Amino acid sequence: MFVHSFESMAARDGDGIRYCIFLSGCPLRCVYCHNPDTQKSGGKYYTPDEIAKKATRYKPYFSNGGGVTFSGGEPLLQADEIVKAGELLKKNGIGYILDTSLAVPLTDSVKNAIDNAEMILADLKFSSPDQMKRFTDGSLDRVMTCLDYITQTGKRMRVRTVVVPDINDSLEALKDYLPIIEKHDVEGWELLPFHTMGFFKYEESGIENPLKNTPAMDMSKLDALKEQLRELTKVKII
Numbered sequence: 001m002f003v004h005s006f007e008s009m010a011a012r013d014g015d016g017i018r019y020c021i022f023l024s025g026c027p028l029r030c031v032y033c034h035n036p037d038t039q040k041s042g043g044k045y046y047t048p049d050e051i052a053k054k055a056t057r058y059k060p061y062f063s064n065g066g067g068v069t070f071s072g073g074e075p076l077l078q079a080d081e082i083v084k085a086g087e088l089l090k091k092n093g094i095g096y097i098l099d100t101s102l103a104v105p106l107t108d109s110v111k112n113a114i115d116n117a118e119m120i121l122a123d124l125k126f127s128s129p130d131q132m133k134r135f136t137d138g139s140l141d142r143v144m145t146c147l148d149y150i151t152q153t154g155k156r157m158r159v160r161t162v163v164v165p166d167i168n169d170s171l172e173a174l175k176d177y178l179p180i181i182e183k184h185d186v187e188g189w190e191l192l193p194f195h196t197m198g199f200f201k202y203e204e205s206g207i208e209n210p211l212k213n214t215p216a217m218d219m220s221k222l223d224a225l226k227e228q229l230r231e232l233t234k235v236k237i238i
Ligand code: SF4
Pocket: 026, 027, 028, 029, 030, 032, 033, 034, 035, 036, 038, 039, 072, 073, 074, 101
């Protein structure tokens, strides 16, 4: 698989200690992308065996529910490679989580990668086709098809949404996500603050930053929005 970078001992993007593998390539071009340097395809190629060997070195740290997280970029663009690496990881007693936008066609390869995952972190970008079109190059139809499939499989899933000032940082905007989330079997909806820590990556990659004048999300405002949402839904707001 083509890899942008690795992060060992990560304490986010899933349970326990994670070995995060950021795969190269993503066609979505979200306006708030915090990893614009992963959008370009290419990078260094690792065989499934090399991936499994690298991850297995960290197995002693995975005892509390940890394991591998495939992120990106959009990991499901390399679904076949994930399945192959996942089989080798499984033989070594290691599971994987997918951190994905789900804005991909639901091919047999994608189904296999989902079926073999321990859990899905589903980045639900926006709640309407218009917003998806305005702020990303992705299709909400594709996301919905994948969400439906994951719910059918009974796979553990957590939905995540980045809250961005002046785009979706209002109760009105966030309320519109609820029908999608409530329709699916999710263990929680995580609201993540937009931050500016990745701005330097735009400069380094020579990519225009569409939100260069947008400030980081105010955490007290985000906490207040979460409280208001808890009044409106039984979904666990994280
Ligand atoms: S899906 Fe993720 S990697 Fe792809 S453009 Fe959006 S934020 Fe960036």
